[in-house]
Structures are given as C-alpha cells and as structure tokens.
Amino acid sequence: MAEEILRLERVCKAYNVGLPSETEVLHDIDLRLNRGQFLALTGPSGSGKSTLLNIVGLLDRPTSGRLFIKGQDTGLLGDAAITRLRGHTIGFVFQDHHLISAFTAQENVMMPLLVDRGFPGADIAARAGDLMERVGLVKVAGNLAANMSGGQQQRVAIARALAMGPDLVLADEPTGNLDTKSADSVFELMRQVNRESGTSFLMVTHNLDLARRCDRIIDVVDGRINS
C-alpha cells in the first residue's frame, strides 16, 4: 500500500459561524492522497475548491472533521506547530504568482529556506540555483518578478514551492492566467517534478484537458465530492 500523505475525514467548513449569515461550504469531505499522486480538483465556481485547498494547506481549519498530514492529526497541533508543518511539508502555487516584488526570482526561491533557517547560507543559494535550473530559468534568475513573463513567473513560483522539498504541492488554478501554450508547459513542469521526485500534487483547474492528464479527477459540486 502506498504511503499516505493526506487524509480528510468528514471535513466540514462553514463561514461566519454563529452569525445569521452562517453558510456551510464544504460538507463531509472524505479524501485520501498518496505519495506521488497527481490529483486534479475541478468543479464550478464557488463550489468550494479553494476553501478545500486552504484547509488542506493548513492555512485554514475545518469547522469539523479531521485532517491528517502524513498520519498526523493536525487538529491536535497548535498554531506554531501548524506553521512549521506547513513550511516543511506543503508548497503553494497560486493563480497569481505571488512573488515578492522586493526580491529577485532566485531570492524568491530562497525565501522558504531563509524563513526556515533564519540566515541565507551558501547552501541555500546553491539549492535555489539548482531549482532555477530545473525550471529552466537560470538566465532570468536575477530578474525582479515584474520583469518576467507570466509563464516564467509561474515557473519561479513552482521552484519556490519546491524549495523545502515538500511532500505535497497545492496549486490553485496555476495556469488560470496563462495562454494555452504557457499553461501546457507549466503543467508539464509540475508533472515532470511529480514523476521525478515523487512529490504529490493537488491542482485546482478549470482546464479539463489538463485535468484529464492527471492521475485522478476529483469533482467538487456544492461542497461535496462528486465521483
């Protein structure tokens, strides 16, 4: 049996709890993801895909239900432990690249390591350099985010998500802002990383063509998994 990276048990999420406007947007989600799997998350707008990703990414907590990361019940962890677990096991790629504009591309890739270690050692710069090479951006490593194309920015964001050697990368519409060709190559990059390093991916996408090229499609409709 493959190693389990992520498991959700009857996860519910409600917003504005206790207010008249309280709405439950995720209902009893059960989900399991193993090492090396590349999952696509699809579904209509407002169905709760981003909400689910935020919970899996430990950026938000479920209202009820349990979330296990590599077998650990995250409901038992405090804020600081959650932050540390997030930094070490999960990488994020968003629709917007969210590169920090005050830093160059390569420095952005160094950032998670810098945050973790506290100091920018030579090994950190070297690792960031390797990652820049892996995403094919050695030439623009010294550029600021503003001086790169959308596809390049997204590649830097992927390199950054991989900096800590995460077990799981969460990508929320990573190709949503890109033209078909760039979208394709960004997706292929993730697929390649997934195959070469065994990193698991959970990717939200509206692009059915890309979704079909994943290991599995999970369709979310009205806060429920429809499969």
Added chain:
Amino acid sequence: MNRWLPFEWIAAVRFLREGRMQTLFIVTGIGIGVGVIVFMSALLTGLQANFLKRVLTSQPQIQLLPPDQIARPLRNGLGEFESAIVQRPSQRTISIDQWPKIRDRMLADPEVTVVSPTMSGSALAVRGDANRAIAISGVEPASYFKIVKIPDYIVAGEARLTSDDIIIGTELAKDLGANLGDKLRVQAASGSAVVLKITGVVDLGNKGPNERNTYVALRTAQSLLGTIGGVTTIDLTVRDIYAAETVAARIQASNTVQADSWIKTNAQFFTAINAQQTSNTLIRVFVALSVAFGIAAVLVVSVIQRSKDIGILRAMGASRGQVLRVFLIQGGLLGFVGALAGSLVGVAGLVYWHSIVKQADGSELFPLVFERSLFVVTAILATLTGLLAAMFPALRAAKLDPVEAIRG
C-alpha cells in the same frame, strides 16, 4: 543578500528600499525633527558653556563679605513700633573681622581651591582735566589672577601689580586719554591720593566694567582707602563649581561672614537655563511624538500594501513572530537612519549658524561643542521611538489571516 543578516533584517531592509518615496519622505521628516533637537541642544550647551566660562573666569565662585548691617524697626518701651519703616543703612567700607583667621580656615578647607583677600572701594581717577569715578580692587595678584583671569583679558601691557601699578579697562583708558605707562592720580573720598602707573589695559568684555574696574596691589588699596590691614572681601574658587552654593552655606554657618556663591549671584542665569531646558524637553517630546506617528502612519500603509507578501510568507512557513519582527525592525531602522540624517542636518545647521552669527566684537557667540553623548542618546531614543511606533502596524501584520491576505 548579506550572508550574515537574519531573514527579518533582510526583508525589512528590502521592504524599506522598495518603498523608495515613502522611506525617503519619512526619513526626511524624522531628519528635520531630529535636526532641530540636535541643533537646539548643542546651541544651548554651547551658550551655557560660553556663559559659564565667562562667569567663572571673571568672578569668584564664592565671595565672603562682612555680615550685612541690619537695621531694625525702632520700638518704644511698650514694644510698639515707633517707626515701622526702616531704611537699609548705606554699607560703609568695612573690613571683615579677623579676616586672616578666616582666610587660614578657607585655605585648610578641602573644598576650596584658591583663596584671595581683596580690598575694594571707589575712588576718582584724575588725569589732566579729565576725571572718572572708578572702582578699585586691591588684590594679591598671585592668588587673585587664578580666580579672575585678568592676564587672559590684557590687551596692552602686562598683568603686573607692584605697589605703584594700576591695571585699567579699555574704556577708562579711552575716556582719560591715558596710555600704557602713563601716570594716573587716584583720589579717595577721604581726600588721600596716590599716583600710579598704568601697567596694563584689560578688556573685560563689557562696557560697564571696562569703564569702571581697576586693579591695584592690595596694600595700595588699603592705604588709599584708609583701612590698613583690612579686606572687604575674600574671594574663593571651589573644587566643584556646582556645589558652590552648599559650600557657601556651610561657610556662612560657621563663620561671621556672608558667603555669596556664583550660583546665587547669577540666579537669573540659572532661571533662564531652566526655562530653556524645559522648553527644550517639551520640543523633544513633541518631536518624538510626531516622529512616532509619522513612522506608524507609513508602516500601517506599508502593511496594507504588503498584505499579499505577508500572506505568502506565512504560507511558506514564516511565523507570526517573524512577520512582527520584520515590521518592528523597519520602524527601528527608520528611527535610526532618521536620527543619523537629523544629526547631519543639526551639525550642518550649527556650523552655518556659528559662522554667520557673531557677537558685537566679532567673536563667536557660542563655541561649537559636539558632545558624543548627544548623538548617541538621540540615535538610541529615535530607534526606540521607531520600534514603539512600529508596534501597532507590526501586530496588525502578524495577525493577518494568510487566507484573506493572499486572496487580497
């Protein structure tokens, strides 16, 4: 990236550098405020130092006088006032009782550094048709010149006082048309007179003293004023000039003399200094407040502008503490860099002011005194102000919900 800087410092510096205009404007603002503080403080210190130097080289720090002769209301046998209004008697030239004994006691006092008996009185200086009322100080040059630095103020001749010599002020010399080496007839109220040779001309820095003050040997003054062997004052300097008042009080309590310290005789000066220091403190407080609000305002805006960056940093594992420190450091840095800029502004202002503002005679109004402590304390206070001001925005940054922050 500097390999030796921790993450928080790197991020803080980058964020400040990227926010060019904001950073530049707030640093300029802080610089102006701090510059005013530095300028005012150094100017005040300089003026004070100048005044102190002037006072302490032209006056004794403590002067011992015969006790005041006090008039009492006249009463009749029943104890009722017959005449309740009393006039102070004019103080005659009286010698200090048993002054050699008091002088010896002063010489033995460890707080006292120089003791100099003086005989003063008034007289008339006559030269040809011209005559002027003068104040005569009969002094022992060896000790007196250590208290009042006459030799430093000599503009012609020398500070020599044998029994036939007199040192006069520049204005008096002009009024009498007298030159160095000329003879001067000095006549006391009693009618006795001596002829003295002008051996020195001094500039005491003020017109009044330059017109009136003259210095002769102690013996000369004693015989002229008809008080052989007497002195009217004993002048002292003390080890700690700021303790002069307590020392004076102690001397007065244990001797039959009146002891006036320079602190008492220059009470006005100290009142003025106190008033200036109070207003200086107020200015500091208000400048610190406006610096604090300026920094807080800039950082509050910066936190809003950077909420996406904060969100992504939190997502990649940055703790609330790290985010908090990134913004605290920015506040501290703004304060510190502002203080540096302000010190430059203040010093430049002082140097310029010093070069254009002069006393009537062209000499400097105040010495340029730059105490290192002023700059160090200013830098520390400005940095602390910056840190404090950054507290509120930094807490807001640390509390940002990453989900909200990333969604923008």
